Amino acid sequence: MALKKSIFGAFLGLLMVQPSAASDPLLIGYNSDWAPYSSGGSDRIRGVLPDILDEILEFHMGIKVRHVGYPWKRVQKAVETGSIDAMITVPTKTRTAYAYRSQEVVYQIEMRGVVKAGSPSLKKLGSKPMINTLRNLKSCEIIGSGWGQLFYNKHKIQPIMANNVDNCLRMVAGNHADVTIRSTVVANRHILSENLQEKLVVMPKVWGALQFALLLSKKSKYGPNFLKQFDQVLKAMKTSGTYRILVERTRKLRPAS
Secondary structure (H helix, E strand, O other): OHHHHHHHHHHHHHOOOOOOOOOOOEEEEEEOEEOOOEEOOEOOOEOHHHHHHHHHHHHHOOOOEEEEEEOHHHHHHHHHHOOOOEEEEOOOHHHHOOEEEOOOOOEEEEEEEEEEOOOHHHHHHHHOOOHHHHHOOOEEEEOOOHHHHHHHHHOOOOOEEEOOHHHHHHHHHOOOOOEEEEEHHHHHHHHHHOOOOOOEEEEEEEEEEEEEEEEEEOOOOOOHHHHHHHHHHHHHHHHHOHHHHHHHHHHHHOOOO
């Protein structure tokens, strides 16, 4: 075991990144309202995602990182224009037009439906949790959600669009929408904060997973070679078991509730 760790450490040492932008921190943007994954304004961003990237980039790759949080649409636009170097998100076709993507998945999140307690949609999805059932219901999705865009386009469903998670949950609770598909952790947190525990139910059916990659602006001083090195480091961490330990530790530090 000690030999395996020493070999892994030596491998990572060879991959310490020294880009031309090394004097400048790698600026990574996050959704400022997505606890426990990322939350907080400007430079006060905290959460599972910045914790994981800190470990990979600073500890294992020796890259200085600066994390910032803003509304999600603003983050994506900033990566497109190059004023923010990178973001961690679903690599949609739109996003990969202006950003390079890591080939390794950095983090994965399961997505489940949230419905009103005692509603017809609860009975329908409970007995037949299939796409055809979902097509006959009014779904609520968040503006700017890459996973939602891919999921609903694939299944030819036109959702009702809302600005944030809370608005979707209120629409379901108020019978303006039948279901919203969200990360279980995020849904439970927002249900609690909105005091909707008696009105909403998170269903067991997993509709898909958010597979997050690191996306680097094509206008960033950190070029595509940086992502190749990032992929090598992350792959080595997964092989050695270091990544699994990191995720488990981070989840304990940032619990679901």
